[in-house]
Amino acid sequence: MGTRVAARRIRVLLVKTGLDGHDRGVLVVAKALSRAGMEVIYGGLHLRPVQIAKMAAEESVDVVGLSSLSDNHRALVPRIIQELKTVGLDDVLVLLGGFIQDEDVPVMKAAGVAEVFGVGTRLEDIATYIQTHVRAG
Numbered sequence: 001m002g003t004r005v006a007a008r009r010i011r012v013l014l015v016k017t018g019l020d021g022h023d024r025g026v027l028v029v030a031k032a033l034s035r036a037g038m039e040v041i042y043g044g045l046h047l048r049p050v051q052i053a054k055m056a057a058e059e060s061v062d063v064v065g066l067s068s069l070s071d072n073h074r075a076l077v078p079r080i081i082q083e084l085k086t087v088g089l090d091d092v093l094v095l096l097g098g099f100i101q102d103e104d105v106p107v108m109k110a111a112g113v114a115e116v117f118g119v120g121t122r123l124e125d126i127a128t129y130i131q132t133h134v135r136a137g
Helices: 024-035 049-059 073-086 102-111 123-133
Strands: 011-017 039-047 063-068 093-098 115-118
Touching (some): 011 024, 011 073, 024 039, 024 093, 039 049, 073 093, 073 102, 093 123, 115 123
Parallel strands (some): 011 039, 011 063, 063 093
């Protein structure tokens, strides 16, 4: 009988940026990812880029999921990605969800967002994307 080493669960940090105070959607995503077997840390509301990067580093996450409903993502997401690099998280998967205008998607991807999930995205599709793009080890 061989020894089996359990793989580490994928760790996901979900946060709301800036002054956006609507967190119902991100909480639904958190529950779905948890049910899909991931370890989800909900960072809360009104976080600044430096706070998000610090939390991501402290929690050793594989994924940072940003939720934006107030159209502040164009200003905040590039700053968050820069802060993640500052703390050495160049390889963390950054996802963006919420009310994102179509014309903003290529801008967000050019800034370093791996994928954008707009309103109406199936929760299973978000979980599958993460499981496909993050190797738990």
